Amino acid sequence: MITVDHLTKTYGAHRAVDDVSFTCEPGTVTGFLGPNGAGKSTTMRMICGLTPPTSGRATVGGVPYQRLGNPGRHIGVLLDASAQHAGRTGREVLALAAMTMGLDTARVTGRLARVGLTGAAPKRRVRAYSLGMRQRLGLAYAMIGDPAVLILDEPANGLDPEGIHWMRGLLRDFADRGGTVLLSSHLLREVEVIADRLVVIGNGRILTQGDKEKLLNAAGTLVRTADPAAIQALLQRMGLTGTPSTDGSVLVPADPRAVGRAAAASGVALLELRPAGAGGLEEMFLRLTAGSDLEGVSR
Structure with missing residues (x-):
C-alpha cells in the first residue's frame, strides 16, 4: 500500500503541494490526475524519496522509501523515460539494474520480451530509441525486481494506440494479481478505462478522490x-x-x-x-x- 499523509512542499513563497493525503491499495490502479503544474510530479517524487517534503510523509508498505532495503524489489518507478544512459543498450540497462538488485541477469531477456523489445532492439543504444521504446524499457526497468508497487508518471507518452492498449493490459494484469499501481497521465480516457480509484489534484490541493464509479455517479x-x-x-x-x-x-x-x-x-x-x-x-x-x-x- 502507498500512504500519502499530509504532504506539503514549498519553494520559497510558492506552495507546490498543499496538505495532500491519499492511499493506494493492493489490487488497484489509482489514476492521479491534474493539469500541468498541479503538483502531481512533485508528489510522486516525494513518495520516491527524490524530493524532501516540507512537511508530512509518504510510505510504501508502511516504510518510507529511503528506508526500504533494496527498494527496487519493493517498488518500481518510472518518472522520466528519458533518464536512461543513452550510450548503453537496452539489454545493458536492464542487466545493470538486475545486478544492482542482486538478481540473476538471465531474467533480462524475458523482461525485454514482456515489454515488446525483441529482435535487434535490445542491442541498440538507448540514444537510438524512440520515446515509445524508452517508455517500454522504463517499464521493464521498473518491473525487473518483481515489485509489489508501481509508480508511473505519464508512461503512455510516445506510445502509439497499439502500445497504449498493450500497456493498459500490462498494468491491469499487474493489479489483478495483487499489485498496487499509482498512475499519472493526461490521457483521461485511458485512465477512465483502467483506473479503479481516482485522485484529482489542482493548484497543489486534492480536488476530489475516491472510487471511480462512485465519483462519476455522484x-x-x-x-x-x-x-x-x-x-x-x-x-x-x-x-x-x-x-x-x-x-x-x-x-x-x-x-x-x-x-x-x-x-x-x-x-x-x-x-x-x-x-x-x-x-x-x-x-x-x-x-x-x-x-x-x-x-x-x-x-
Missing part, C-alpha cells in the same frame, strides 16, 4: 437554460446552490428528476438536463479544474 446534475437568472431563482427556491460549468451549464447537487419536476412546476424551460457523470471522467476533470492550466491534457 457528480450531480447538469442543467442548461436560455435564462440563467431563472435557473438561479429556481435553485434558490429549492434551497440549492449551483456551480457554473465551463460550457455554460450549471452543476446542481441534486437528482435530475427532482430538478426536472421543479423546473416544470415553475415554468422554467430547460435546454439540457442530465446526470453530470454521463460525460465521464473528461467532463468531471474539466469541471473540477476549471480555471487551471489545462495545457497538455488529452481528451
Whole structure:
C-alpha cells in the first residue's frame, strides 16, 4: 500500500503541494490526475524519496522509501523515460539494474520480451530509441525486481494506440494479481478505462478522490437554460446552490428528476438536463479544474 499523509512542499513563497493525503491499495490502479503544474510530479517524487517534503510523509508498505532495503524489489518507478544512459543498450540497462538488485541477469531477456523489445532492439543504444521504446524499457526497468508497487508518471507518452492498449493490459494484469499501481497521465480516457480509484489534484490541493464509479455517479446534475437568472431563482427556491460549468451549464447537487419536476412546476424551460457523470471522467476533470492550466491534457 502507498500512504500519502499530509504532504506539503514549498519553494520559497510558492506552495507546490498543499496538505495532500491519499492511499493506494493492493489490487488497484489509482489514476492521479491534474493539469500541468498541479503538483502531481512533485508528489510522486516525494513518495520516491527524490524530493524532501516540507512537511508530512509518504510510505510504501508502511516504510518510507529511503528506508526500504533494496527498494527496487519493493517498488518500481518510472518518472522520466528519458533518464536512461543513452550510450548503453537496452539489454545493458536492464542487466545493470538486475545486478544492482542482486538478481540473476538471465531474467533480462524475458523482461525485454514482456515489454515488446525483441529482435535487434535490445542491442541498440538507448540514444537510438524512440520515446515509445524508452517508455517500454522504463517499464521493464521498473518491473525487473518483481515489485509489489508501481509508480508511473505519464508512461503512455510516445506510445502509439497499439502500445497504449498493450500497456493498459500490462498494468491491469499487474493489479489483478495483487499489485498496487499509482498512475499519472493526461490521457483521461485511458485512465477512465483502467483506473479503479481516482485522485484529482489542482493548484497543489486534492480536488476530489475516491472510487471511480462512485465519483462519476455522484457528480450531480447538469442543467442548461436560455435564462440563467431563472435557473438561479429556481435553485434558490429549492434551497440549492449551483456551480457554473465551463460550457455554460450549471452543476446542481441534486437528482435530475427532482430538478426536472421543479423546473416544470415553475415554468422554467430547460435546454439540457442530465446526470453530470454521463460525460465521464473528461467532463468531471474539466469541471473540477476549471480555471487551471489545462495545457497538455488529452481528451
